[in-house]
Amino acid sequence: MQRLLTDHKTITKTRLDTVPQAPLTSGQARLKLDSFALTSNNVTYAASGFAIGYWHFFPTGIEGQGLVPVWGTAEVVESDSADLPVGTRLYGFYPLAEELVMLPQPDGHGGFIDAAAHRAELPAVYNRYTPVRSGDPADDHMRALLQPLLATSYLLFDWLMDNNCFGAEQIIIGSASSKTGLGLCKYLAEPTERSYKIIGLTSEGNRSFVEGIGACDQVLTYDQIAQLSALPSVYVDMSGNAQVKRQVHSTLGPHLKHSSAVGISHWDQFQPENKVEGVKPQFFFAPAQIAKRREEWGPGVMEKQITAAWKRLAADASSWLDVQVHQGISAAADVYGALAEGTADPRHGHIITL
Template identity: 40%
Template sequence: MTSTDFIVARDDLEQCKLIETTIPDAAALPQDALLVKVERFAFTANNITYAVMGDALKYWQIFPAPQGFGNIPVWGFGEVIASRHPGVAVGEWLFGYFPMATHLVIEATDVSKGALRDGAEHRREVSPVYNRYSRVTGDPAFAGHQGDLQALLRPLFMLSFMVDDFLAENDDFGARRVLLSSASSKTAFGLAHLLHKRGRKVIGLTSAGNRAFVSSLGCYDEVVSYDRVTLLPSDAPVAFVDMAGSSALRTELHRHFRDQMACSVRVGLTHRTTDADEGPLPGAKPRWFFAPDHIRKRAKEWGPGGIEQSFGAAWTGFVPLLEKCLTVVESRGPEAVRRVYLDTLKGRIPPEQGHMLSLLG
């Protein structure tokens, strides 16, 4: 039996291709293994960040690919089509981290009523959040359009939620204005929504072409195009959350705000720029925010179910904004996947679109 996999060159993300990989059929599955058909998955600019950071953050090792290539992880839905685990039935639906492929073999472990984990050896060094699969058969929150919203935004909103929690824990480092680059990105406007609810002034930085969309969201107090950032007042502390990953923009902002740059957090790489040696910058030293580390910290502090309860309440408050601003576009087949991948890589996806894909015809 074979799976069709969509892989990309790790040193040149514009190079992509399809390969056929051999997978065991039902009779040859190891004990406790599941054969899952990957039905559909979300693809956003966040997946490009996974690829750019594939080596540094071990994303490439989650779904192995031939030498020099990588399989970009995606969030989506799969159906169990064969099972050697007594507690998991054929026909069950799972939500979690999948390869860009038609099939995945999962070594099911830690099986509970609501979830299971892939215990494959090559996945053990990555954060547990990436190895967990929710059992969502019959759950209306994960069905149809609601399921698409979960796949497209729930993982991104968890990142927004954790960044907001990190800032709140530190009293926003004394800043009452928060700047968000790549303000049209889904992670950014999720964070803007949470900051706005906390009473912070949120300033969205975006391209001139996306200003109208960002302004329409209603969660930014001010929207500024990149060519006008040095016109912002620099007489009071600001926190900067960098979703874009542009060294030039980061340098420009630090030099403009100088000692008033109270916090500079790097979260994303939507602009896919390589890091230049920007040297020492005025103000707070830029730092990377890695959500799985903060999730582990909060899981210990909040106890069992604590994160899920707090996040669930935040998600419920966020969904109405999604319904207003996001159009889900569904595409199937290898050519459609290739097209959306390259359009996302090159920044050609309109911010109001969310793409659900499938390699199945």
């Protein structure tokens, strides 16, 4: 079984590794991955591997080496579970590897959770697996690429609405070219009547791409931050770039009502102890908003809203997303490397098939 190991300390450093298949124990099932997506989201998983716990989902048994989690679809090829028969296809959270051995347990809603002991204390949203039909591979690809990213986008939108946008008259999205940033811009633009402007921050090279999405009222490059209007504002940071964050905070000063940290796509510019003017940045953890809504609305309601939301944006994805399909775990190294180095084209959505 092949897998791509990532160095815990230098997340651009990867190597292919081959390990023998472990025999199943009572109640376990073996799933072979069909395909999975690679996006800047996976770079955030690696960069915050210990801070949030992503390295703990799929232990490697090798000191200092981790398996980056990916979203994808796999098929049960061997099972000692009465609940999960061979041939079942499941969408969910997998290691960057050819297979996953899990301990399936029905979740009461038609899906499964991995009840392995080492996952018990990890966020429940990542332990759930959803049965999907065998059909057009393109459906698997779009689901893996867009559902996790746009789910976060929609949860950010819901969280902002839930907090009345903290009284902001403008919402500033850092790294607006990222798919999560792009999705948030689009969701923010959906209300026909809104009291806020949408400001996208991006690099000069990605400016035309963000402008072409048509969701932002204004697009500024990182060297134009000083042009931000002195209005009550919220900053939603997808990149984790410490210098950009300092500039936004110093430019807006007391006008910045909330600063949210979401991703670390610019992981090499991230500084955990970054000191900024004004409000203290707060980390946005999507599973926490899901848990809040489940308690308020009951199970399944927010999940249905998320599904409807990401499918709305996926319907016109051909206008802003070019799906690139690569074959084999070995191909994942170059794709992940480009994402981690920040050289990937934001128009591309990368899928690894096995």
